[in-house]
Amino acid sequence: MVTKDRTRVAIIGAGSMANGVHYPSLASFEDVEIAAICDLDEARMAATAEKYGIDRRFTNYRDMIEAIAPDAVYAIGQPDVLYPVWIWLLQQGLNLYIEKPMGLTIHQARSMAHLAEKHGCVTQVSFQRRTCPMVAQLREECLKRGPIRQAVCEFYKRTTAPHFAARDYMMDDGVHAIDTLRWMCGGEITKIQSAARRIGGPSLDFFAALLEFDNGATGVMLTNWTSGRRVFRIQMHAPGVCAEAEHEGKGFLYLDGDTRGIEYDTRTAAGSDANHVFGGFCAKNREFIDAVRNGGLPPSHFGDAVKTMEIAERILAAALLTESEHEGHEGLTKDTKKRRGKGDSG
Numbered sequence: 001m002v003t004k005d006r007t008r009v010a011i012i013g014a015g016s017m018a019n020g021v022h023y024p025s026l027a028s029f030e031d032v033e034i035a036a037i038c039d040l041d042e043a044r045m046a047a048t049a050e051k052y053g054i055d056r057r058f059t060n061y062r063d064m065i066e067a068i069a070p071d072a073v074y075a076i077g078q079p080d081v082l083y084p085v086w087i088w089l090l091q092q093g094l095n096l097y098i099e100k101p102m103g104l105t106i107h108q109a110r111s112m113a114h115l116a117e118k119h120g121c122v123t124q125v126s127f128q129r130r131t132c133p134m135v136a137q138l139r140e141e142c143l144k145r146g147p148i149r150q151a152v153c154e155f156y157k158r159t160t161a162p163h164f165a166a167r168d169y170m171m172d173d174g175v176h177a178i179d180t181l182r183w184m185c186g187g188e189i190t191k192i193q194s195a196a197r198r199i200g201g202p203s204l205d206f207f208a209a210l211l212e213f214d215n216g217a218t219g220v221m222l223t224n225w226t227s228g229r230r231v232f233r234i235q236m237h238a239p240g241v242c243a244e245a246e247h248e249g250k251g252f253l254y255l256d257g258d259t260r261g262i263e264y265d266t267r268t269a270a271g272s273d274a275n276h277v278f279g280g281f282c283a284k285n286r287e288f289i290d291a292v293r294n295g296g297l298p299p300s301h302f303g304d305a306v307k308t309m310e311i312a313e314r315i316l317a318a319a320l321l322t323e324s325e326h327e328g329h330e331g332l333t334k335d336t337k338k339r340r341g342k343g344d345s346g
Contacts, residue, residue, distance in 0.1 A: 162201030187215035
C-alpha cells in the first residue's frame with residue numbers, strides 16, 4: 001500500500017509497446033511519477049526519457065532498483081528476454097506489471113504466480129481486452145438481463161511468412177482470446193474440446209475451442225493467423241439480449257428480438273481517439289496502480305492470469321496428442337498394408 005501522494009514507478013523497456021500504450025497511460029495519472037527508466041538501447045531510452053521528462057536513466061535494472069526503490073516496476077518486453085528479470089523482481093518482493101504472455105511455458109507462469117504470492121507482490125498481466133470501455137459497457141448491459149450463458153471470441157490475423165519467434169501463435173495472441181472468454185463468461189473452465197491445424201507453416205496457426213464453465217456458460221474460441229485481415233471480435237448472449245463488437249471499431253446491443261440494434265463506437269465510449277485509452281490499456285494500468293496504492297490484487301494478477309496460460313497449454317497439449325495418435329494410426333496402417341502385401345505374394 002502506498003500512503004504518499006504519488007506512486008513512484010520504474011520502467012524497464014523503451015520499445016514500441018511500452019511507448020505506444022504504457023508510458024502515455026502512466027503519464028496521464030496525476031498520482032503517478034515515472035521515477036526512472038532502464039533500457040540497453042541508450043538512444044531509444046533517451047528519446048523516451050526526454051518525451052516524458054524522466055531524469056533518472058539506467059542500463060542496468062538492478063542498479064535502477066537499488067537507486068530508486070520504486071513502489072512498482074513495469075518490465076515490458078519479450079518474455080524470452082525478460083523472464084529472468086521478472087523472476088528477480090518478484091524475489092525482491094516488488095510490485096510488477098508485465099505484458100502478455102506470462103512467460104513461454106506453464107512452468108514459467110506457475111513459477112511467477114508462486115513467487116508473487118509468496119512475497120506478497122501486487123502483479124498484473126496486460127490483458128487489456130477486458131477493460132476496453134465499449135466492451136465493458138456492453139457486458140454490463142448484458143448482465144442487467146441475467147448471467148452470460150454464451151460468448152464467442154474471434155481473433156484473426158494475416159501472416160505472410162512462417163512464424164519462428166520464441167513464442168508461438170497461441171502464447172502470442174491466442175491467450176488474449178482465452179482470457180477474454182474467461183472474463184465474459186465468468187466462473188472456472190471445467191471442460192475443453194478443441195481442434196488445431198497447421199495452415200501456413202510449421203507452427204499451429206488455427207485453433208477452435210469449446211470451453212465449458214462451472215456456472216453453465218459456454219465459450220467459443222476461433223483464431224486463425226492465415227486469414228485475410230486482422231480483427232478481434234466478440235459476442236455475448238444473456239436472456240433476451242445479445243452484444244456484438246469489434247474492440248477497435250463498433251459494437252451493437254440487441255434487445256428482445258430487435259434486429260437494428262443500439263450502436264456503440266469504441267472511441268466515443270472511451271471519450272478518446274487514443275489507442276491506449278479506447279483499447280483498454282489505460283484502464284488496465286489504472287487497475288494496477290489502484291491496487292498498489294490501496295492494497296489487494298487487480299483482476300489480472302498473476303494468480304488469475306496463470307489460469308489463462310493453463311487453458312492455452314491444455315489446448316496445445318491436446319493438439320500434440322491428436323498429432324501423435326494420427327501419426328501412430330498412419331504407422332499401423334502402413335504396417336498392416338505391408339503384412340498383407342507379404343501375405344498376398346506368398
